Amino acid sequence: MRPRVYWPVTLAAALLIGLLAYGLTTTGADTTLDTAVARGERVAPPSTAALPVLGRQGATGSLADHRGKVVLVNVWASWCPPCVEELPLVERTHKALTAKGGTVLGIDVKEHSGAGLEAVRKYRLSYPNLRDPDGAFVRDWGQTGYPETFVLDRKGRVAAVRRLPVTQAWLDRTLPPLLAETA
Amino acid sequence: MRGPALLALLLLLGALWAPAAQAAAPPRASLPDIEDEVMCLECGTQLNVSTSAVADSERRFISDLIAQGRTKAEIKAILVQEFGPDVLAQPRDEGFGLAGWLVPLLAVPAALALVLLLGRRWRARPVARGFGAGAPALSAGDARRLDDELDAFGR
Numbered sequence: 001m002r003p004r005v006y007w008p009v010t011l012a013a014a015l016l017i018g019l020l021a022y023g024l025t026t027t028g029a030d031t032t033l034d035t036a037v038a039r040g041e042r043v044a045p046p047s048t049a050a051l052p053v054l055g056r057q058g059a060t061g062s063l064a065d066h067r068g069k070v071v072l073v074n075v076w077a078s079w080c081p082p083c084v085e086e087l088p089l090v091e092r093t094h095k096a097l098t099a100k101g102g103t104v105l106g107i108d109v110k111e112h113s114g115a116g117l118e119a120v121r122k123y124r125l126s127y128p129n130l131r132d133p134d135g136a137f138v139r140d141w142g143q144t145g146y147p148e149t150f151v152l153d154r155k156g157r158v159a160a161v162r163r164l165p166v167t168q169a170w171l172d173r174t175l176p177p178l179l180a181e182t183a
Numbered sequence: 184m185r186g187p188a189l190l191a192l193l194l195l196l197g198a199l200w201a202p203a204a205q206a207a208a209p210p211r212a213s214l215p216d217i218e219d220e221v222m223c224l225e226c227g228t229q230l231n232v233s234t235s236a237v238a239d240s241e242r243r244f245i246s247d248l249i250a251q252g253r254t255k256a257e258i259k260a261i262l263v264q265e266f267g268p269d270v271l272a273q274p275r276d277e278g279f280g281l282a283g284w285l286v287p288l289l290a291v292p293a294a295l296a297l298v299l300l301l302g303r304r305w306r307a308r309p310v311a312r313g314f315g316a317g318a319p320a321l322s323a324g325d326a327r328r329l330d331d332e333l334d335a336f337g338r
Contacts, residue, residue, distance in 0.1 A: 079240035
C-alpha cells in the first residue's frame with residue numbers, strides 16, 4: 001500500500017478514538033451541584049427554564065414564580081413506584097410549608113399530561129406541578145434517578161439535594177433552618 | 184323497466200366504490216407498527232425493545248390513542264406534542280440532526296461510485312495468458328546462460 005493511503009486511515013482512526021473519548025467523558029450525571037451543596041454552599045439553580053404547567057394547556061411556569069419562598073422541588077412521575085410512594089408525604093409537607101412561607105413545586109418528568117393529572121387527582125396533590133416532557137430540565141440538575149428533591153432558599157438558591165426518596169427526618173432537618181431565614 | 188335498471192346501475196356503482204373508498208382510508212394504527220418508530224424516553228432505545236416502567240407507560244398511552252381511533256400519523260404528532268421531537272426514532276430535520284439524513288444520502292452514492300471505480304480498475308488490469316505471459320523478455324546474456332544451464336542439465 002502506498003504511504004499516502006495511510007493518512008486517511010490514520011485520521012479516521014484518530015477521529016473515532018476522539019469520539020469514543022468524548023462519549024466516555026461526557027456520559028454520567030453532572031455532580032457539580034451535589035459537590036457544592038455538600039460543602040455547605042448555596043448555588044444558583046442549574047436551570048431556571050420555564051416549563052409547561054401540568055393541567056393548564058399553553059401555560060408555563062418556572063422557579064422564578066416562587067421567589068421569596070422556600071421551595072421544595074420534587075421530581076416525580078406516576079410510572080415510578082418510589083415517587084408515588086412518597087407523594088403523600090410531599091403533600092403533607094406542602095401543607096406545612098404553605099403556612100410558613102414555602103411551597104412544594106412538583107416536576108412531572110417524561111410522562112403524558114393525562115397520566116400526571118390522574119396521579120394529581122388520585123393523591124389529591126394541592127401543590128403546583130410543572131411538566132418536563134423529555135427530562136431536559138432535570139438532566140441539567142444532574143439527575144441520577146427518581147425521585148429526587150431539591151430545596152431552594154428564599155433567595156432562589158439551591159440549599160439541599162436529595163437523590164433518594166425524602167424522609168420525614170430529612171425534611172425536619174432541612175426545612176426549619178431555611179424557613180427561619182429572611183429573603 | 185327503467186327503474187330496475189337504474190337501481191342495478193346504482194348498486195353496481197356502490198359495489199365498485201366501496202372497496203376503493205376502503206383502500207383510500209388510512210389503515211388502522213397498531214401498537215407493533217408504531218413501537219419501532221418511537222423511543223423509550225428513559226432508556227434511549229426503541230420502544231419495541233424496551234421493558235422499563237417508562238416504556239410501559241408510553242405503550243399504555245399509545246394503546247389508549249389507538250383505542251380512540253387515532254391514525255398512526257395523529258398518534259406520532261400527539262407524542263411529539265407531549266414529549267418533544269426526540270420521542271420519535273428518527274433524526275431531527277434541523278441542526279446537527281440533518282446529518283442523520285444527509286450522511287446516508289451522500290454515503291450511498293459515494294459507496295456506489297467507489298465500487299464502480301474499483302470495478303473498472305479491476306477489469307482494466309493486465310490479464311495473464313498462460314505460463315510466463317507478461318514476464319519481461321530475457322536479455323541476450325540471460326538467454327545464453329539459460330541455454331548453457333539447460334545443456335549442462337541435459338548431459
